[in-house]
Amino acid sequence: MLVFTAALLLPLPPGLSRSATLAMAGLVAAVIFWASGVQDPAMTGLIIITALSALGVMRFAEATAGLGTEFVWLLAATFMIAQAMEDCGLGRRIALRILGMAGGHASTVLLACLVVVLVLSFMVPTAAGRIAMVLPICLGILSAADIQGPSNFAKAVLIGVSHTSIMAGIGLATAAGATVYSVGAFGTLIGVRWTYVAWMTAFLPPVILFTLVLWRTQLWVFPPERANLVGSAEYVQAELRRLGPLNGGERRMLAVFAGVYILWIVGPEWGITTAQAGVMGAVALLLSGMRLLTWERAVAAVKWNVLIIFAVALALANALESSGAARWLTDATLAIFRHPRPVVVALVLTPLVLLMRVGFVNNLGMLAAGLPLIFTLARGWGLSPQWAGMIFVMAAGPGFLLPTQSPTGLITLGYEYHTTADYLRSGIPASIALILLTWLAALFYWPLLGYGP
Numbered sequence: 001m002l003v004f005t006a007a008l009l010l011p012l013p014p015g016l017s018r019s020a021t022l023a024m025a026g027l028v029a030a031v032i033f034w035a036s037g038v039q040d041p042a043m044t045g046l047i048i049i050t051a052l053s054a055l056g057v058m059r060f061a062e063a064t065a066g067l068g069t070e071f072v073w074l075l076a077a078t079f080m081i082a083q084a085m086e087d088c089g090l091g092r093r094i095a096l097r098i099l100g101m102a103g104g105h106a107s108t109v110l111l112a113c114l115v116v117v118l119v120l121s122f123m124v125p126t127a128a129g130r131i132a133m134v135l136p137i138c139l140g141i142l143s144a145a146d147i148q149g150p151s152n153f154a155k156a157v158l159i160g161v162s163h164t165s166i167m168a169g170i171g172l173a174t175a176a177g178a179t180v181y182s183v184g185a186f187g188t189l190i191g192v193r194w195t196y197v198a199w200m201t202a203f204l205p206p207v208i209l210f211t212l213v214l215w216r217t218q219l220w221v222f223p224p225e226r227a228n229l230v231g232s233a234e235y236v237q238a239e240l241r242r243l244g245p246l247n248g249g250e251r252r253m254l255a256v257f258a259g260v261y262i263l264w265i266v267g268p269e270w271g272i273t274t275a276q277a278g279v280m281g282a283v284a285l286l287l288s289g290m291r292l293l294t295w296e297r298a299v300a301a302v303k304w305n306v307l308i309i310f311a312v313a314l315a316l317a318n319a320l321e322s323s324g325a326a327r328w329l330t331d332a333t334l335a336i337f338r339h340p341r342p343v344v345v346a347l348v349l350t351p352l353v354l355l356m357r358v359g360f361v362n363n364l365g366m367l368a369a370g371l372p373l374i375f376t377l378a379r380g381w382g383l384s385p386q387w388a389g390m391i392f393v394m395a396a397g398p399g400f401l402l403p404t405q406s407p408t409g410l411i412t413l414g415y416e417y418h419t420t421a422d423y424l425r426s427g428i429p430a431s432i433a434l435i436l437l438t439w440l441a442a443l444f445y446w447p448l449l450g451y452g453p
Contacts, residue, residue, distance in 0.1 A: 004026075004029070006025070007025035008022070008055075016324070016325070017323065019056065021325070023323040026051065026052050026316055027316060027325075027369065029047075029048055030048055030312075030316060030368070034368070034369060041309050042308040042312075049064065049312055057319050063315045063319075065311075066312070066314035069314065073279050074174065074274060074275035074278045075303075075306060075307055075310065076279075077278035077279045078180070079301045080285060080293060081123070081256075081282060081285065083293060083297065084253055084285045085123050085124065087249075087292065088249040088250050088252075089249075090250045091124060095116045096240050098119060099137060102233075105228055106229055107219055109141065109157075109229060110156055111215050113161055114215055116137075117134055118164060118171075118211055121165075122261070125176060126177065126303075127165040127169050127176060130168070130408075131161065131162065131165050134161055135161070135412070138157050138161060141235055142417075143235075144229075145229035147229075150416075150417060152222040153224040153226075154417040155422050156218040156224065158412040158415065160214060161408075161412070162411075162412045163398070163426070163430050166397070166399065166408055167207055168211075169363075169398075171206075171207035172196075172199065172200055172203075173200070174196070174264075176363075178367050180310070181364060182389075183274075184310070185389075189372060189375050190386060190389070196268075196274045202451065203393075210430075210433055210437055213437075214430055217430065217433065221425055221426050222426070252290055253292055259280075260278060260280070260281035285298070309364055312368070313364075313367075320376075326376040340381060342443075346439055346453075349392070349395070350391060350394075350438045353370070353392055353395035356370075357399045357405065358401055358402065360405070363397050363406070371389055371393075374389055374392045375388070384453055386451060387451055387453045390451060394441065400434070401423075401431060402420065402424065403420055403423050
């Protein structure tokens, strides 16, 4: 109320219209609420689009038009597919199979836990969902190895899977709601249409490298008390025996997922988009004869608050652009920083975004507030908005320093195997690794793929 009142009553700065001032008030309000987490981010979004439409910044139809974009349907479809994967137990079986290859050596078990999370990112579209699937297995291994209380190995595993689950969300266009939003924002705001394969090629290799670096840093920060975990391998094998052979539901789920994944890869050649392929897979889960989900179960699986945030973020970006607020902010910034070199942008933007991310309780809010501004600034600097946006996505997506930066950190903290201080000890080297990998990707790897500054 205060920022909107100020936007209505204070004198206008030169070159700024009243509508643009109100749009900027909407941005400030969004940042305050999305960063603090004092209420549900979707609720904040509804308040903002209601205010913007009531104050005449944009028509209500324009404010809600984001709910009609194809990536909203991709979000809904991936939530349904993930629910079917959880219900049939296929994700748990895959996790146990990978962990079964690790044997009982502590460092290998830790690597296997991180790889499991990475593999699940292909099937489960949320970091919290991946954690929910893998944590019971990790806790079972700790229990079987008679690891109680705050042990170094337990800290390495729980914090490690938390970090990997967040980071894995960047590697694939369907691996997190924030990433789906980012892919959609690139298309809506700057006209860049990412295919599933193109996004995976650009972002998955840095994510894999990060996972390997995290594995070694976790062993360095939290050296295991003993090299071999007696009982862990036996626990995994016992759980696999209890599951038995693949059942009918798991086979059907494998068939549907394989079909969807093939369409994600080759579909663009046939005119089938990533979102369209996802919806086709979700529909297949509901068909008679396949029936891995009931309609009621499918509807309940969709995180509608994420869909609302997605639509609100696009509406806010459009309001800033159409009202002239984005251009005014760009001109004000250019008065201070005129045409910086690409290397300077990469070197400064990455740690700056990482520090800003500390104040946000979710990465979707950070991306929704920041991507439109980064696109506009990049244009003003004479740089590729796609390249600058990729840096922003890479740096703003994860948050490793505090458990409050992500649901996965809070979930693992609740088991009391680690403290907030332990999370910070692990998060500092993880953040340094992320900064270095982002620099390498932005300055060397992405230009090789054609995404240069």
